[in-house]
Amino acid sequence: MQKDLTKGNIGKTLVIFSLPMIGGNILQQAYNIADTLIVGRTIGSGALSAVGSSYTLMVFLTSIIIGLTMGAGVVFAQLYGAGKADDLKRGMVNSFFFMLILSLVINVISFILLEDIIVLLNIAPEVVEYTRIYLSIIFLGIIPTYITNYFSSILRSVGNSVIPLVFLAISAIINIVLDLVFIIVFHMGVAGAAWATLIAQIFSAFGTTIYFIVKEKNLYPEKKHFVLDLKLLRFIISNSVLTSVQQSIMNFGILMVQGLVNSFGVMVSAAFAIVVKIDAFAYFPAQDFGNAFSIFIAQNFGAKKKERIGSGYRQAMTISIAFCIIASILVNVFAVDLISLFIDPSEKEIISIGVQYLRIEGSFYIGIGILFLLYGLYRGLARPMMSVILTVISLGTRVALAYFLAGFPPIGVLGIWWAIPIGWFLADLTGILYYEKKIKDTLL
Numbered sequence: 129m130q131k132d133l134t135k136g137n138i139g140k141t142l143v144i145f146s147l148p149m150i151g152g153n154i155l156q157q158a159y160n161i162a163d164t165l166i167v168g169r170t171i172g173s174g175a176l177s178a179v180g181s182s183y184t185l186m187v188f189l190t191s192i193i194i195g196l197t198m199g200a201g202v203v204f205a206q207l208y209g210a211g212k213a214d215d216l217k218r219g220m221v222n223s224f225f226f227m228l229i230l231s232l233v234i235n236v237i238s239f240i241l242l243e244d245i246i247v248l249l250n251i252a253p254e255v256v257e258y259t260r261i262y263l264s265i266i267f268l269g270i271i272p273t274y275i276t277n278y279f280s281s282i283l284r285s286v287g288n289s290v291i292p293l294v295f296l297a298i299s300a301i302i303n304i305v306l307d308l309v310f311i312i313v314f315h316m317g318v319a320g321a322a323w324a325t326l327i328a329q330i331f332s333a334f335g336t337t338i339y340f341i342v343k344e345k346n347l348y349p350e351k352k353h354f355v356l357d358l359k360l361l362r363f364i365i366s367n368s369v370l371t372s373v374q375q376s377i378m379n380f381g382i383l384m385v386q387g388l389v390n391s392f393g394v395m396v397s398a399a400f401a402i403v404v405k406i407d408a409f410a411y412f413p414a415q416d417f418g419n420a421f422s423i424f425i426a427q428n429f430g431a432k433k434k435e436r437i438g439s440g441y442r443q444a445m446t447i448s449i450a451f452c453i454i455a456s457i458l459v460n461v462f463a464v465d466l467i468s469l470f471i472d473p474s475e476k477e478i479i480s481i482g483v484q485y486l487r488i489e490g491s492f493y494i495g496i497g498i499l500f501l502l503y504g505l506y507r508g509l510a511r512p513m514m515s516v517i518l519t520v521i522s523l524g525t526r527v528a529l530a531y532f533l534a535g536f537p538p539i540g541v542l543g544i545w546w547a548i549p550i551g552w553f554l555a556d557l558t559g560i561l562y563y564e565k566k567i568k569d570t571l572l
Contacts (some may be wrong), residue, residue, distance in 0.1 A: 131287025146420030178258035178402020199371030201281030209430030265322035370512035381523030417502030425508025465548035495552030502559035526551035
């Protein structure tokens with residue numbers, strides 16, 4: 129099921145390759161949303177606040193790992209596009225063990241610092257125990273998350289974006305069914321939501337690993353590839369670590385905003401937990417399109433097909449902008465209905481806060497859509513540092529402006545919501561100007 133992205137109609141190739149990635153992430157968000165929806169409807173706003181804060185933390189921790197696998201996947205795509213099969217297999221072996229060790233370290237540190245993390249997140253006293261229970265279980269999913277994303281990155285790097293979707297679909301169904309069973313039937317509370325997610329993650333890890341071993345025999349390393357290749361490993365690390373830094377900075381900024389949001393009380397925190405999930409559905413397709421674009425760029429960069437890179441950039445921009453405009457319209461029109469899915473309609477204050485957020489931030493999805501494409505472009509061109517710079521601009525502006533504006537009583541939480549699109553557009557301006565001045569002429 130491998131696909132060569134260096135040939136064929138560019139627009140059609142990008143859309144077809146990205147659709148399974150978009151579908152996969154929507155399903156992944158579906159089982160995250162299942163926690164939020166079922167917890168909010170059956171346990172209450174306190175548990176909802178705890179799950180929402182925990183989700184933001186887990187997104188940050190797993191973003192480090194996902195960034196590593198994503199960066200490695202870009203290198204794999206470059207090697208695949210260049211036809212360097214032996215380098216690809218040695219790179220897979222070397223990077224697998226490096227990232228596995230790093231993931232284990234992250235996992236151990238997470239458990240050791242559990243109580244400090246709860247303090248850092250500014251968790252309200254009434255939901256501390258919920259958060260402690262949820263995190264102590266969900267942390268066990270860090271290694272399965274790494275394994276799933278590692279093998280998925282290999283498959284996507286060679287143009288196979290369908291199989292990761294299949295396993296995510298099955299794991300999403302498992303998660304949702306177990307949520308209902310553990311919470312409603314067995315009354316396990318937030319622990320049930322955490323166990324449901326963990327079991328689904330373990331299934332996905334086993335599934336992608338077994339598929340790779342059984343079905344992708346031409347990619348499976350031979351004995352000669354199990355050697356330490358420092359030069360290749362350094363190249364992969366330089367790309368994957370910078371991509372991980374970019375991803376973790378992005379989500380650490382969100383984590384800092386979560387702490388600020390929590391300081392406004394349980395109602396604001398619960399609303400934020402809901403709208404973050406709605407955001408995920410609204411603009412994650414644009415993010416996955418950007419990730420697919422990165423693999424497209426990487427394969428063509430490895431194959432030295434410069435004309436396809438320039439044309440792909442223009443066509444991808446058009447597609448992403450069109451999608452984001454539609455997403456903004458839908459979120460604005462259905463804001464109340466979307467939030468009401470997650471919380472009892474009697475919770476008027478939570479709904480009002482959430483609608484306010486969506487109608488400010490959700491009007492500017494075009495900003496994040498362009499930014500995701502720029503991230504993908506620079507990763508694919510082996511310039512991951514530029515993605516880091518854009519992330520620092522976007523999140524630095526967002527966090528600094530949010531804390532500054534929220535300190536003025538007449539503005540309050542409104543400042544947090546407005547800081548988000550401002551950060552996006554400043555980063556977009558920087559990334560586009562850099563492309564026009566430094567990259568565009570080299571592709572002609």
